[in-house]
Amino acid sequence: MRDLMTLDEKIEVVIELLTRVLMKLEKLENVLNKADTDPTIYQISLELATLFSKPIMETLEAARRVYSIIAGFTEIDPISKAIIYVLSACEPYSISEITRKVRELRGSSSRRIISDRLKGLEARGVVVNIGSPQRPRFILKACVGDDRGRKA
Numbered sequence: 001m002r003d004l005m006t007l008d009e010k011i012e013v014v015i016e017l018l019t020r021v022l023m024k025l026e027k028l029e030n031v032l033n034k035a036d037t038d039p040t041i042y043q044i045s046l047e048l049a050t051l052f053s054k055p056i057m058e059t060l061e062a063a064r065r066v067y068s069i070i071a072g073f074t075e076i077d078p079i080s081k082a083i084i085y086v087l088s089a090c091e092p093y094s095i096s097e098i099t100r101k102v103r104e105l106r107g108s109s110s111r112r113i114i115s116d117r118l119k120g121l122e123a124r125g126v127v128v129n130i131g132s133p134q135r136p137r138f139i140l141k142a143c144v145g146d147d148r149g150r151k152a
Contacts, residue, residue, distance in 0.1 A: 041067050048088060062088035065142050069126055080117045082106050084126065090143035092130050098138065 005013070045063035066088045070076055076084075079102065086101040087093065093101070099114045118138055121127045128144060131137030 038067065044085075048085060058089075062090070065090075065140060069140070069142065077117070078106065079109055079113060080121060082109070083114065083117055083121060084140070087127060087138060087140045087143070090139065092137040092139040094131070094135070094137055 041060070041063045044066050045060045048059040048062050048066070066084055069084055070081065082102045082105045083098060085105060086098055095111060095115050095118065098118070099109060099111045102109045102114060118127060118136075122129065122138075125141055127138045128141050129136045130139055130144070
């Protein structure tokens, strides 16, 4: 015989989950208020949080990296921007992995276009290939000094 939850028990579970979510949102709000950060970094951080599903402090650091890189451009195309977002996690990715993640962000992008944009970002010193010419693995140049991103 299956142990079925009553409607009241289900409601209690939902209330408990919502209470936990509210507590986490309050913590997040407190962290962001204490961070005294530019609103653009908040926006980037929220976008990265949904992309990476990582803790807010990690995404806040990634957002700072993105912001500092993008601020150096007078104009940046949406695909290059998406590539920078993807690489802001400081993880080395192949062109195929980057293409897949950019598609998650933008809906569509060809591998060839991603490859072209990566070459342009590499020429500008934004990304580096820590793999080989035959098997490139790209990472943001700002991440190369981190312990993360060294695994090729």
